[in-house]
Amino acid sequence: MPQRRDAAIVGIHEYPLRVxxxxxSLQIKAASAAAALADAGLSWSDVDxxxxxxxxxxxxxxxxxxxxxxxxxxxxxxxxxxxxxEFQANHALTMIAAGKCNVALLTYGSTAHSDRRxxxxxxxxxxxxxxxxxNMEDPWGLTLIGNYAMVKSRHLFQYGTTPEQFAHISVATRxxxxxxxxxxxxxTDLEFVGVRDITVNDVLESRLIAYPLRxxxxxxxxxxxxxxxxASAAAAxxCRKKPVWIIGTGEATKYRENGGDxxxxxxxxxxxxxxxxxxxxxxxxxxxMAYDSFSITVMCLIEDLGFCKKGEGGQFVSDGHLVFDxxxxxxxxxxxxxxxxxxxxxxxxxxxxxxxxxxxxxxTSQVKxxxxxxxxxxxxQLGSRHATAVTILAAD
Amino acid sequence: MAAxxxxxxxxxxxxxxxxxxxxxxxxxxxxxNTCNAVIFYPRSHCTKCGSRDLTRRVSQGAGAVxxxxxxxxxxxPAFAELGPYAVAYVDLDEGFxxxxxxxxxxxxxxxxxxxxxxxxxxxxxxxxxxxLPMFEPA
Numbered sequence: 001m002p003q004r005r006d007a008a009i010v011g012i013h014e015y016p017l018r019v020x021x022x023x024x025s026l027q028i029k030a031a032s033a034a035a036a037l038a039d040a041g042l043s044w045s046d047v048d049x050x051x052x053x054x055x056x057x058x059x060x061x062x063x064x065x066x067x068x069x070x071x072x073x074x075x076x077x078x079x080x081x082x083x084x085x086e087f088q089a090n091h092a093l094t095m096i097a098a099g100k101c102n103v104a105l106l107t108y109g110s111t112a113h114s115d116r117r118x119x120x121x122x123x124x125x126x127x128x129x130x131x132x133x134x135n136m137e138d139p140w141g142l143t144l145i146g147n148y149a150m151v152k153s154r155h156l157f158q159y160g161t162t163p164e165q166f167a168h169i170s171v172a173t174r175x176x177x178x179x180x181x182x183x184x185x186x187x188t189d190l191e192f193v194g195v196r197d198i199t200v201n202d203v204l205e206s207r208l209i210a211y212p213l214r215x216x217x218x219x220x221x222x223x224x225x226x227x228x229x230x231a232s233a234a235a236a237x238x239c240r241k242k243p244v245w246i247i248g249t250g251e252a253t254k255y256r257e258n259g260g261d262x263x264x265x266x267x268x269x270x271x272x273x274x275x276x277x278x279x280x281x282x283x284x285x286x287x288x289m290a291y292d293s294f295s296i297t298v299m300c301l302i303e304d305l306g307f308c309k310k311g312e313g314g315q316f317v318s319d320g321h322l323v324f325d326x327x328x329x330x331x332x333x334x335x336x337x338x339x340x341x342x343x344x345x346x347x348x349x350x351x352x353x354x355x356x357x358x359x360x361x362x363x364t365s366q367v368k369x370x371x372x373x374x375x376x377x378x379x380x381q382l383g384s385r386h387a388t389a390v391t392i393l394a395a396d
Numbered sequence: 397m398a399a400x401x402x403x404x405x406x407x408x409x410x411x412x413x414x415x416x417x418x419x420x421x422x423x424x425x426x427x428x429n430t431c432n433a434v435i436f437y438p439r440s441h442c443t444k445c446g447s448r449d450l451t452r453r454v455s456q457g458a459g460a461v462x463x464x465x466x467x468x469x470x471x472x473p474a475f476a477e478l479g480p481y482a483v484a485y486v487d488l489d490e491g492f493x494x495x496x497x498x499x500x501x502x503x504x505x506x507x508x509x510x511x512x513x514x515x516x517x518x519x520x521x522x523x524x525x526x527x528l529p530m531f532e533p534a
Contacts, residue, residue: 123472126402135404135411136437137495139528141467141475142483149465150485157463157510211466211480211505258434258492262463262485383463 003279003394006097007104008236008243009089011040011229012353018186018222018342021114025056026067028109028225033068036227041240042103047229049074049101051088053346056109074101080253081379082291085228085348086389089375090249092230102232106352109225110344113190119221119345120145121209137384145218145294146210147383152296153212155263158311161299163212165314167203169295169332170216170339172322174198177336180364186341190220217295219338219347226349228356244359248278248392255385263311265297266388267304267376274390275306280372282306285392287358287373288330289351292337293382301376305390324365330374334358334365348377352391359395371395399473404526413452414438418527421518423455425492436492457516458534459488466504482508486531500532507533 013035015028037044047070054060054077059067061077074095078087085106092104112119124138155161177183178197187195194202198216206215236243250273252266275281282305290301299313307330308316322332333339335354338347355373357363373393380386404415414437417424426435428442429449441448464484470476482504487493499517501507514531521527 118471121469121471123467123470123475124402125472126400126405130405130408132408132410132437132439135408135415138402138404140483140495140497141401141470141472141478141481142465142495143467143470145469146465146467146483150463150483153465154463154510208466208468210468213465256485256493256495258436259487260493 003245003247005233005245007093007230007232008245009228009352009356009393010231010236010239010241010243011036011042012227012356013039014182014226014342014350014353015109015224016182018224019113019189020111020223023111025109025111025225029056029107029227030068032109032225032227033105033107036229039241040229040231042229042231046103047105048072049092049095049104051076051092051104051106053077053079053084053108055079074104080387082293082346083348083377083379083387083389084346085352086375086377086391087251087387089228089230089246089352089391090251090389093246093249096230096232102235104230105227106230106349107225107227108346108349110346111223112221112345113223117221117345120218143210144381145213147381148294148296149210149213150383151262151300155296155299156212158263159314161314163204164200165318166217166295166299167200168318168322169292169298170203171198171200173292173333173337173339175323176334176365177340180336180341183336183341186220186222190222213294213296219293219343220340222342222344224342224344226353228349228352241360242396244356245394245396246391247394248274248276248280248390250274250390251387253385253387262383263300265300265304265378265382266386267301267378267390270388270390271305274392278392280392283329285330285372285374286367286370287334287355288332289355289373289375290332291347291351291376291378292333292339293343293347293378297378297382298332300382301378305374305376324367331365331367334363334367346379348379351375351377355393359393401474402472410438410440415526418529419524421527423457423516423529424452425455425488425490426450426452434491436494453490455488455490459486459514459531461498461508461510461512461514462487462493463510464498464508480504484508484531486514494529497530498532499530
């Protein structure tokens with residue numbers, strides 16, 4: 001079966017600032033939309049489909065089209081946390097293939113840093129709505145980082161994975177960040193203690209935030225945003241840059257279950273659908289853009305997407321396998337990731353951006369002859385309820 | 397005195413009976429009379445088959461730590477001054493998994509392991525108040 005060529009990413013933009021005081025998330029979206037359309041060689045009036053998480057100023061799907069000034073034929077406000085953008089790109093492919101729209105715009109903007117949001121360490125306030133979930137989880141003082149730490153705890157126990165092995169994920173990602181001027185600027189502006197390459201020992205000696213997760217295994221909290229333009233094959237052929245085709249998609253959700261295996265993410269269910277549709281295997285993937293909220297998220301996604309067997313991720317990540325200039329595939333998070341480049345709360349859009357740069361040959365840590373990339377978003381919280389989407393991309 | 401912990405809020409019909417029962421020190425769960433599934437968190441339907449024919453049961457309170465974390469940094473005023481504290485999923489012997497705190501240990505990082513047997517210990521919050529089901533080493 002030939003790979004599908006129905007829709008492609010034709011325009012991208014990453015908002016360069018990670019500290020952007022006095023700017024709203026909507027303004028970041030509008031600036032990024034204009035830049036991504038210019039990157040594609042398309043105009044504001046070409047957009048006929050709008051994908052948005054709908055959270056800004058609580059204006060939802062009703063307000064966002066008006067804010068931009070679009071009259072979309074398709075509007076989709078799927079929101080499942082940080083992986084929303086992979087879900088949206090997948091949905092854009094489906095709607096374009098069905099002939100419902102031609103040019104889809106996905107945007108993201110956030111001022112999490114300037115708002116001083118304590119995303120990882122705040123815990124439940126006890127002031128939220130009365131829900132069946134809040135009522136069973138709020139009293140225990142679990143933080144977001146603690147939620148992911150429980151997955152790492154079980155991974156260490158169940159598979160004998162070591163803290164050193166986990167640390168390699170942070171080390172490889174930082175190496176890529178140090179080659180990316182925007183990531184270096186981000187770490188500088190966010191006052192990282194050391195804006196330099198890090199070692200396994202640096203990770204192991206950084207302070208515990210929620211045992212067994214340490215500071216250098218946790219993503220930053222930045223401002224930022226960006227935009228992606230997805231276009232039909234016909235529209236893509238007239239764009240300024242070479243199209244990056246969406247060739248396979250898969251989506252799944254997972255939650256706390258009696259007797260469930262917390263070390264297995266929803267990626268295990270989403271991946272076979274995506275790889276099956278694309279007609280490729282994990283071994284063929286050149287670049288893996290895996291949502292790195294924390295080291296454990298990457299470990300689970302590498303295993304659950306089938307880059308190695310379940311439980312063998314520790315060995316897989318610990319032999320220098322992940323860096324862009326290692327001949328073995330895949331390279332991991334070549335922009336510097338959420339750990340060291342950009343994480344304003346929902347990182348999924350950036351996975352698509354860097355995967356596209358790689359397949360265009362535009363990355364600051366360019367993988368030689370990169371032909372295939374995977375963006376895998378994980379939203380929600382890995383240790384309780386989350387949603388994973390896989391988007392497989394191919395160079396023209 | 398530390399700020400109070402975040403509390404369950406009502407009305408919330410699915411979880412209210414569970415919390416009312418904690419005042420009597422009953423840790424309750426449900427089973428399905430149609431397919432025998434164990435249901436937790438509390439619901440009015442079976443999450444395996446959709447049946448609404450459920451039986452409410454009371455747990456013996458014995459189980460094992462499935463996984464845990466030790467929170468070193470929390471911004472919430474109820475927990476910020478507590479020092480390191482353990483949050484865990486505990487698998488009860490009756491077949492349900494609860495989020496909880498592990499208490500009664502000196503050093504939570506050293507003294508708690510996945511798989512460790514634990515026993516229910518109620519954390520009372522005052523006369524007529526909801527009690528919180530916590531666990532300590534068995």
